[in-house]
Amino acid sequence: MCAVKFPFSRPGLHANQQPVAAGAEVTAWFLGTSSLLLRDEHTAILSDGFVTRPGLLRTGLGKIAPDEAAVRGAFERLGAPDIAAVMCVHSHYDHALDAPVWAGLTGAELVGSESTANIGRGLGVPEERLRVVGDGDVVTYGGFELTFLESVHSHGDRYPGTVDAPLVPPARSGAWRTGTAYSILISHESGTVLLHASANYRPGMFRGRLADVVYLGVGMLGKQPAEFIESYWDEVVRATGARRVVLVHWDDFFTTLDKPLRPLPFLVDDLDRTMAHLVPLADADGVEVVLPVAWQPADPFASLSGAGAEHE
Structure with a gap:
């Protein structure tokens, strides 16, 4: 049976986290959202780094800007890691708002589309630390090899x-337009992670590409037909042969990170319906499904014996 547990209060749902x-x-x-820090002994890489999380009213009716104090607080809470790259999976504010601040704070490269580069330019990230990538581009930071694959929102x-x-900034939230959406295949000698943040796909985009773990975006998936949900699982999880799926972009990103994460309201999305479809698919394939807990360190490859070996 696949393990599926939840870090918020609903009947029968409990926290599940792979220990370090x-x-x-x-x-x-x-x-939260699709912000993920991966770190080995020498190097760290960060996707998005969205920690400002402005409230719904300000986002909808006002102007928003990064909260530099929130970014610095998050950096210190993570132990001030030596971040080599901050990569944006696309350029909406819930992915790219804070990324230039992280780059400025740590000296990391800001990696993504030309739209992400323009967001970096607006906050003074030097040109030499802006890296624009295209479909299939491979970039290496320490022991992490990143392959950027063009996807769809x-x-x-x-x-x-x-x-x-x-x-x-400050600017209206709509100023942070999509740009190019990417999935990022992250290879390390200990295993391979696929970060696939948007609940959509290009048919066949992962043909011939394997991963041990998929960080799978499920935002708005609960509003899609059952046939789409199964196709999504087939095109991303089954196609890569992943043995663990960690769900991302399910949380209410209009709330702060100083409280336990909660799912988006039912009027916006339906995480229960998403899980009702994903759990049988995972059970059938022998795949573990995990809902992560913010700020708690985890070993993405824990209990996956031989992770990475069959993908070499």
Whole structure:
């Protein structure tokens, strides 16, 4: 049976987190939405780093800007890691708002589309630390090899298009347009992680690409037909042969990170319905499903014997 447990209060649902085993080569920290820090002994890489999380009213009616104090607090809470790269899976504010601040604080490269680069330019990230990537590009940071694969945003993209000039906050949330959406295949000698943040796919995009663990975006998936949910699982999880799925982009990102994460309201998404479809698929395939807990270090490859060996 697959293990599926939840870190919020609903009947029969409890927290589940892969513990950090002694000698783990890679440690993962989940920061809500699709923000994920991966770290080995020498190097750390961060996706998105969205920790400002402005409230619904300000996001909908006002202007938003990064909270530099929140970013610095998150950096210190993580133990001030030596971050080599901050990569944005696309350029909406819930992915790219804080990324330039992380880059400025740590000296990391800011990696993503030209839209992400323009968001970085708006906050003064030097050109030499802006890296624009395309479909299939491979970039290495320490022991992490990152392959960027062009993907598509989930259904209902409210802010399509590109950011065509330096974006200087504060600005309306719609100024952070999608740009290019990426999935990122992250290879390390201890195993391979696929970060697939948007609940959509290009058919066949993972053909020939394997992963031990998928960080799978499920935002808005509960509003999709059952046939789409199964196709999504087939095209991302089954296609990569993953043995563990860690769900991301399920939480209510209009709330702060100083409290336990909670799912988006039912009017916006239906996580229960998503799980009702994903659990039988996972059971049938022998795949473990995990809902991560923010700020708690985890070993993404724990109990996956031989992780990485069959993918070499």
